[in-house]
Amino acid sequence: MSDEAFALLGEQGPFVQALSGFRPRLPQQELARAIESALAERGTLVAEAGTGVGKTFAYLVPALLSGRKVLLSTGTRTLQDQLYHKDLPIVRNALGVQVRTALLKGRANYLCLHRHALAEQEHRWRSRDAARHLALVRNWLPATESGDLSEVDGLPEDSEILPRVTSTVENCLGLECPDYNDCFVVQARRRAQEADVVVINHHLFLADMALREEGFGELLPSADAVILDEAHQLPDVASSFFGEQVSARQIQELARDTVTEQVNEAPDMGSLRDTAGELEKAARDLRLAMGAEGQRGTRDALLGRKGVEDALDGLADALERLGQILELAAERGKGLESCHGRCLLLHQRLKAWHQGAEGQVAWFEVFRHGFSLNLTPLEVGGLFARQRERFPCAWVFTSATLAVGKDFGHFTRRLGIEDAKECIFESPFDFSRQAMLYVPPAMPDPREPGYVQAVVERALPLLEANGGRAFMLFTSYRA
Template sequence: MSGGNTVVALLGDDGPLAKAITGFRARLPQQQMAAAVAQVLAEGGTLVAEAGTGVGKTFAYLVPVLVDGRKVIVSTGTRNLQDQLFHKDLPLLCQALGLSVRRALLKGRSNYLCTHRLRLAVAEGPLLPARLHAPLQQVERWAAGTRTGDVAELSQLPEDAEIWARVTSTVDNCLGTDCSDYQDCHVLRARRRAQEADLVVINHHLLLADLALKDEGFGDLLPSAAAFILDEAHQLPDVAGHFFGVTLSARQLLELARDTVAEQVNEAPDMPWLRECADDLVKAVKDFRLAMGEGMRRAPWSTLAVAPGMAVAMESLQTALQSLSEALALAAQRGKGLEGCARRVQDQLQRLALFGGPREDAVQWYETWTRTFSLHLTPLDVASLFRQHRGACDSAWVFTSATLSVDGNFDHFNRRLGLDAPRGLQLDSPFDYGTNARLYLPEGLPEPNAPGYTEAVAQAVLPLIQANPGGTFMLFTSHRALQVAAAWLSHHLDRPVLVQGSAPRQELVTRFRKVGNGVLLGAQSFWEGVDVRGQALSCVVIDRLPFASPGDPVLEARIAAIRRDGGSPFTALQLPQAVIALKQGVGRLIRDPQDRGLLVLCDPRLRSKSYGRLFLQSLPPVEQARTLPEALDFLRHLAPQSETD
């Protein structure tokens, strides 16, 4: 029996999974994808597979990988999926299939406790801000017993807690083989487990950091893999742009200053001028931020470089880094910690120099927050870079997601990643959208750029929310529109209104699920990854077509580059990206065969513009509710029968 036939049988109604997993049923699209993955594992090459919600793509690629037995790296877009694959799906499949496969979970170094930096933080003692004392004690207690050092184990502290930056390492501040804790390093142990494993679960950030040779990683692990499976692959082009570029942030600069002080206390207490140089750098960073102006912005660097006072702030920052560099050059021989700081300051001087003049092959841009900032150099085109780095690994590649195609083909995705004529496989969702879902396009709404558009959207969907026996999920293309809608709905609804930013994302989703008939409002990151099944999410409202903001500096530069080459930025870039983003949002509605719900797309351009057809064709095969009464009637019938009798 060939590999393809084998995996099809394993995923069949008479296979071991059906016997071992309650509720498992054979799905033809899942079997088709599994056979395609088995084929590319056996023959090599590249497969791009779009698997609609409900296909079961996770099992469709894991079963062939487990049966194949060679070393495979599975990369995901999020740490949540990474953890689910490793802790839930893989143990379940290995048990059901009776296979003993060495598995490893590998995350980026910032996900692991650094015992050296923990000691430095403890040694700082009273120098630490008082707000960090209690979290540091929590970390100390956990550190005494952890075997993996994975910070996710300490669930009492949020993953963005301030203390983590003090007790984890980065590529910049890791001492490597010079560290006294090197043999007991949690990152090193995780990499050793990955080297010895047959199947390694990582994430795109880690994969791309290593492809870009930025030493997040695991050295010779990539070339040793027979295959790479990249789930949530629609995220790759944007993630690749970040990792093939350069960033210099206030956080990096301030961490260097802080680490210099900590290492001076530890290794050179008789060199107090190091602290003075570090303090000068802190002041220069703060002055640089002040020169950037107030507010939160994301814009081309060229617009800021000529601003009043910016040249002076730039020179002061460069001078402070240079002074610290000279001081650290004298102190480096006193210990490995100070030697590491000396290397880091040189690297940051080189990064700052990249913003001394214009670049043709990359986008220079900046981002500001209330008290901090970052400078970015992002390649205009990642396709050639990704192709070059991927070519160093003689492996089979599988790219999969629920949203990769536009207008029935993968041309846009393939072009952005430089994939040359890969095999394509498009598998529609097996869910019965015709019976279980309806699409409603409200009439009479103004154009999306008209004043009062968001209030008009809220008013148009209010009767739908009130008629819905379950929960309503509203997706917005901007945080400003989200806040406007939240304020309006809070005054017109007697249901719980849950708003992104008012609590951590997972907490909001949990509350939304528990309430059962609430309204959850989200933007950007909420367009994907929200998985609420059953009546708790039975209506999805999308305020407008998700075209990326034309003011985004990276998009703006790429649009200009396409125009210079004689192309159409709208058809080559903006439209296909918006179609993929819409498909992600729409995918929140039906998550289970029993789910039923109403999809509401509010943007009048779906009817008035010729490109509206492309968006509608990208949707699952769902019937339209032509009028508001039809939509209301469909919603009312979603209630359990006992409630409607």
């Protein structure tokens, strides 16, 4: 067993010199050793590392030393940025290794040149903000190298233009696209393919695993190791990923793209515009029939409500009608051909949701302006295991919370993981002596507007009592 990573994180290693405040921690060194072995043997390791173990350094050290192609996946884009921009450079500098690294985000983060060109031709932007945001993108475009829209100063994350200037797997023209050679998504994936260590997130990882990004340069076939941090999130992400969805937003985008492409590719086919308008209206009718926002429930509960069946039939009919006209229009150009494919897919998914399928749960969610109809597999272990078999590399699953007691069964069964080496690395903190649990009484409901203010008011006295030494963690989801 190699002890290189163990030693580097110890008293004689470079981190003690390079980082003020760094103290060697035995659980961190042992975790690094276990990961180093898994990488060398192409094994599977499931490792729980309690708070304070320092698992990020424990996997970065063996990953950077391995000289192999390693994919590092974490739960969210924020954690991805932190790993890539903060932790990775520290470890690389301390080790003094020359390793090519890349950060790869989901395609929704990159400008789609084709859709941006279409959006520029559009004259019916609903708000002044949208026109202003489009101008920001226009001015930024000549200077960008990455096409990452987070570089655009002043562009809000919820700008209404974003779905119109970015792509999805469904609306991307792929190899047929006139902008394929300059495409930012293609270039980002190319850089990732050439790098030794690539930082991705779980959604992207699953898309790659299931070949949802075919034609864009897959990463997994060339990987020697996959390290999944925040692995406790993986079963839920996999459930939603292996499931299917029809949303008001997908329908709205299909209708709008159809209108834009019709102007370009089939200006004589005015019926496309009318039928796309009917589809948008059918989606609005269903939204109205579903009632107040914030609800979630099973399909059967929804179907029992007045007006819902009729609205669903109306939506299915509208998709069918648009599909028929798009079938005729598809030969006019790649844009309309792609709209035809999307329309068929949405129609098929809507039917599947309505009928239900064994082993899947059909459910719905209502938002302020939209809805989603979801079909989610009850069990993804078999699917995940079959996908994993195709890639016989090293697999490391780690998180602060994976086991129940000392048992990993709940986690490993959900992902169909068998024959993994399982380890628990206890937190170096003495919780019974060093920690206190405080649940503030009489807090408002998290959905109420005064909730954040109430959290601040309860937290301030605690911060003062503790002399300001605090690390505050929040859920990244809006309650």
